[in-house]
Amino acid sequence: MSVKTTRRRVALASGVSAVSSGSSAGGASGGTLTISVSGDLLDLDTANCVPLVFCSVAYDSLIHVSPATGELQPGLATSWEWVDKEHRTFRLTFRQGAKFGDGTPLDGQAAAASLNSYLQAPGPFASLSYPLQKAAAAGPDKVDVQSAEPVSTHHALYLLAGQSGVGHVVDPKSCINLASLTALGREDAIALHIEVALRNGLTTDDIREVLLHTTPDAGVPLARGAVLVAEEALERLATEVGE
Incomplete structure (x- = not known):
């Protein structure tokens, strides 16, 4: 993966998840922070963030x-x-x-x-x-x-300062995880995070909308793959609930 692609993906993740207010201890608010790395961003789940530096800039901490x-x-x-x-x-x-x-x-x-x-x-x-x-x-x-x-x-x-990740405050509906995993092509992890999103209050329509809105940044192939995985996961979960 090129450095350019990695930079685009980090900008996407930080833009949809960060908690913000009118002022910040770090200086002026607003704008986009771009980070260049040589490898893939593996996960933006704060409990399993790899590498941890990405969650440190994507989320604000208590x-x-x-x-x-x-x-x-x-x-x-x-x-x-x-x-x-x-x-x-x-x-x-x-x-x-x-x-x-x-x-x-x-x-x-x-x-x-x-x-x-x-x-x-x-x-x-x-x-x-x-x-x-x-x-x-x-x-x-x-x-x-x-x-x-x-x-x-x-x-x-x-x-609670975010050194381990627990202090990072994330949108409870888990939209960031679904969006970032779609942009990263992590179809293997999307099904698990759909279960988390449903548990945190997202509806099936919310999940479909989140994945749809990733298309401009992630591209049609990745977004389409995520939608297919999501539909399979939702169908399976619906069947399990029916049982």
Whole structure:
């Protein structure tokens, strides 16, 4: 694969998934970040992102790490506190005006869905988030993250800074995974991510629309292949539900 193709694909992935707001710790907002690499982007699932650097630029994280000092700083979360004295339930409040790439506001339910999707996923990276256990919405602009054992504030913030992937906030409907896998020609993984998308709230019509909109960037052959795989997967899942 040429470097040019890789650059196009990364630009596609970051453009449809990033959470954004009117301001950013990294400077001016807007525009497209292009990254050139010599190999394929294998997966944009935050729990199995390969290489991890792509998810770091495709998604914003709850907590930022200063590239200059290494200090932990507010990201999508601007404030935090412990709900209990045992330091097992950590509450984060979001930055005002944060939205997903499609304009949907970031809220407690979306953040909880993103965190739980990572924490419940199989794969080597999910274990790096221990002792984080599960998340739940604590209001329109808040999320509670529960831990299996007491942790320090610094360690909780570090885990949510995106170093392992758990802190990266992703559209809970999983549109980014379907779009990126289509652009990469990863038909082997599309069926699995369709099951995830349905579990996260996408309808069959939503899935078909996502795949249709990848055609201009991914090209007709890749988009058509993804649609065929999707239709087979949807038919199989419908049959299993009927049983």
